[in-house]
Amino acid sequence: MKLPAQTWFERSTSRARDWPLARLRADKGVTRVSVVLPALNEEATVGGVVRMVRRLADATGLVDEIVVMDSGSTDATAEVAEEAGAVVHHRDHVLPEVGSRPGKGEVLWKSLAVTSGDVVVFVDADLVDPQPQLVTGLLGPLLADPQVELVKGCYDRPLAGAGAASGGRVTELVARPLLAQHFPELCGVVQPLAGEYAGRRRLLEAIPFRAGYGVEIAMLIDALQLRGLSAIAQVDLGRRAHGHQDTAALGRMAAQIVATVQDRATGGSEGAEITQFVRDGYGRYAPVTHRFDTSERPPMITVEGYTSAQALVS
Ligand SMILES: O=c1ccn([C@@H]2O[C@H](COP(=O)(O)OP(=O)(O)O)[C@@H](O)[C@H]2O)c(=O)[nH]1
Ligand SMILES: O=C(O)[C@@H](COP(=O)(O)O)O[C@H]1O[C@H](CO)[C@@H](O)[C@H](O)[C@H]1O
Numbered sequence: 314m315k316l317p318a319q320t321w322f323e324r325s326t327s328r329a330r331d332w333p334l335a336r337l338r339a340d341k342g343v344t345r346v347s348v349v350l351p352a353l354n355e356e357a358t359v360g361g362v363v364r365m366v367r368r369l370a371d372a373t374g375l376v377d378e379i380v381v382m383d384s385g386s387t388d389a390t391a392e393v394a395e396e397a398g399a400v401v402h403h404r405d406h407v408l409p410e411v412g413s414r415p416g417k418g419e420v421l422w423k424s425l426a427v428t429s430g431d432v433v434v435f436v437d438a439d440l441v442d443p444q445p446q447l448v449t450g451l452l453g454p455l456l457a458d459p460q461v462e463l464v465k466g467c468y469d470r471p472l473a474g475a476g477a478a479s480g481g482r483v484t485e486l487v488a489r490p491l492l493a494q495h496f497p498e499l500c501g502v503v504q505p506l507a508g509e510y511a512g513r514r515r516l517l518e519a520i521p522f523r524a525g526y527g528v529e530i531a532m533l534i535d536a537l538q539l540r541g542l543s544a545i546a547q548v549d550l551g552r553r554a555h556g557h558q559d560t561a562a563l564g565r566m567a568a569q570i571v572a573t574v575q576d577r578a579t580g581g582s583e584g585a586e587i588t589q590f591v592r593d594g595y596g597r598y599a600p601v602t603h604r605f606d607t608s609e610r611p612p613m614i615t616v617e618g619y620t621s622a623q624a625l626v627s
Contacts, residue, residue: 315497321542322501325454326467328549329446332453334373340456345377347430348448351420352438353384356393358556359438363397366436369445375452380428381438382420385413390438402427408616414606418528422610425518426619432456433517437508439556447550451511454546462516462544463536467503468553480557481506487567488530488574495578496534498542505533506570509550514621516540521609526566527573531609534577561589565603572607 314322348366352359363379370376381394383403391401404413407423421435432455434448447466454461470480484506492499499505506529520535522528536545558566565587572585585605593599613619 314500317498317542318501321498321545325543325546326501326503326549327450327453327546329450329453329551332450332457332548334375334449337375337449337452337456338373341375341452344432344456345430346375346432346434346452347378347380347424347428348376348434348436349421349424349428350379350381350394350399350436350438351384351417351424352381352386352390352394353417354386354388354390355438355556356386356388356390358440359390359399360393360397362436362438362440362443363394363399365443365445366448367398369448373449375449376434377430378428380424382407382424382427384417384420385415394438400427411610411616414524414608414610416523416525416528416606418523418525418531419610421528422522422613425514425613426616431514432511433514434511435509437555441554441556444551447509447553450548450550451509453548455511455513458546460544461546462513462540463532463546464511465502465504465533465545465547466507466509466550466553467547468507468509468550470504470553470555472557477552480555482560483563483567483570487570491530491571491574495574496537499533499537502533502545502547503549504547505530508555509553512536516544518613518619518621520612523569523573523609524606526569527607530570531573531577534574538577564589565605568603569605569607572605576607 379399381399381401383391451464469477472479523531568587585607588602590598
């Protein structure tokens with residue numbers, strides 16, 4: 314690992330247990346904290362994640378609002394989330410004048426328009442047995458140091474029945490090699506694609522958001538380029554279990570990561586598409602081409618009517 318990344322890793326990596334509740338409550342002061350869950354068809358798990366955050370909020374006062382962003386679910390995600398204690402916003406009902414694009418990044422971008430936290434914590438809605446340290450650990454560096462603007466979680470992420478490091482397949486096979494090639498300063502980030510991370514609103518509203526799965530890698534690179542490596546920190550959150558997609562799905566995710574890094578590294582990619590192969594009804598291979606929306610939503614601060622402390626929900 315080259316020196317800047319090595320130095321950053323040693324200076325900017327902490328553990329969840331380094332941020333005890335007493336310190337967090339003392340550091341929080343008047344800072345408002347929003348927790349946002351992007352959710353697409355997560356009826357089986359979203360309730361457990363919301364309840365974990367709700368219990369943390371009720372017991373410590375560290376969380377001021379819990380929002381689930383419904384990404385176009387066709388199951389009972391919204392009902393389950395609301396029953397568990399979250400405020401639910403459907404992507405079509407937030408900034409309806411700009412329409413809705415498919416993908417995780419779209420709902421993360423729209424969440425900025427319907428939350429009021431100075432700090433926004435993003436937590437995936439497919440976590441299994443989620444622990445409060447996933448949230449408290451991420452808050453630590455942000456509440457303690459005003460210079461920090463983005464905190465990435467890192468953790469063991471085992472696939473079912475496999476070793477502690479078996480998960481994070483797109484991270485290990487695609488994102489990490491791409492960062493080594495194009496953004497070596499970020500090589501100290503253990504989980505660049507982690508779905509659990511937290512940002513200061515003044516950063517999040519100042520950067521564009523990729524519509525799909527490129528949102529995390531784009532945000533990391535943009536934070537580096539806009540604020541510098543010293544504005545980024547990471548916290549070892551221990552272990553994270555979540556729902557896992559199949560290899561073909563991760564291939565489509567990887568295509569979005571590659572297009573995003575290429576855009577950031579060379580100034581533009583010609584969209585993103587990937588042709589995968591399935592067996593048809595006769596047992597023969599059939600090509601299936603997927604095209605991805607590589608568009609980006611503009612920094613929320615440029616959206617007419619948005620103000621940092623005002624919700625825009627229709
Ligand atoms: O179009 C999408 C795709 C994903 N997600 C949510 O984003 C999180 C992470 O997505 P996913 O589980 O697909 O990624 P993985 O964790 O498998 O990498 C989950 O809460 C999803 O419900 C979303 O809101 N909209
Ligand atoms: O890190 C990864 O390789 C992928 C896939 O993880 P697994 O191989 O299913 O453990 O998961 C992440 O990537 C997505 C794209 O950035 C994020 O949106 C997800 O939240 C994150 O889980």
